[in-house]
Amino acid sequence: MRRERILEAAEALLLVHGGLPLPLAEVAQAAGVSKALIYAYFPTQPDLANALLVRRFAEMTAAGLEAAAARPDPFDAAQACADLYLEAVAKAGPVVHIILRDPFMAGRIDPAVAAVRDRIARRLARTARLTLRLSPKEAVAAVSLLTTIPEETGRMVHAGDLPLTRGRELNRRLIGSSLRALTPDLG
Structure with a gap:
């Protein structure tokens, strides 16, 4: 559930920013999770992008x-x-x-x-x-x-x-x- 929220938030921000890397503080805020949790699921920006x-x-x-x-x-x-x-x-x-x-x-x-x-x-x-x-x-x-x-x-x-x-x-x-x-x- 939290992983999906992170992916949803990252996807929405990717469309707004139009590129990578994504500001993880914004992803965390949009997903309602901590930045540390994002790193737990996606240790690197490429890991997050590849999950998308x-x-x-x-x-x-x-x-x-x-x-x-x-x-x-x-x-x-x-x-x-x-x-x-x-x-x-x-x-x-x-x-x-x-x-x-x-x-x-x-x-x-x-x-x-x-x-x-x-x-x-x-x-x-x-x-x-x-x-x-x-x-x-x-x-x-x-x-x-x-x-x-x-x-x-x-x-x-x-x-x-x-x-x-x-x-x-x-x-x-x-x-x-x-x-x-x-x-x-x-x-």
Whole structure:
């Protein structure tokens, strides 16, 4: 229970501060616990950030993210992953993005989280490379760029700037049109 309160407070402050490290005195105050208790659960800032990542990735995995990435139709796989990621960001904010992109976390990402992230990204990039006839670097770039669509749409929903139904619609249309634009002319 207290661990969850700490994670909730840390997540909320991460969204406010937009990066790491988090001021643990603020986390403790927001969670209604002592700073010493935070250190008991999370000895280092990377431990706290990784606990947030593990939590978010567990939710996305439970929602079917890896199964979505494994769908046989590449366009369906990309759309399903984008839909799931939009829902996650709309619910919790861009927590995953903030932590994964923060220079403070370079080389400190939990190996299990990195493995899930890399498995999904590799699967989507490989499919994009083969289906869309992209070079390996272009495929990785395409996956990275396409990820920003549900991320930003979800962020706007989370912030209250966009209703969820409209966010879902925009996400589907933008992912679909982006994939169609990348599709080689086979004629």
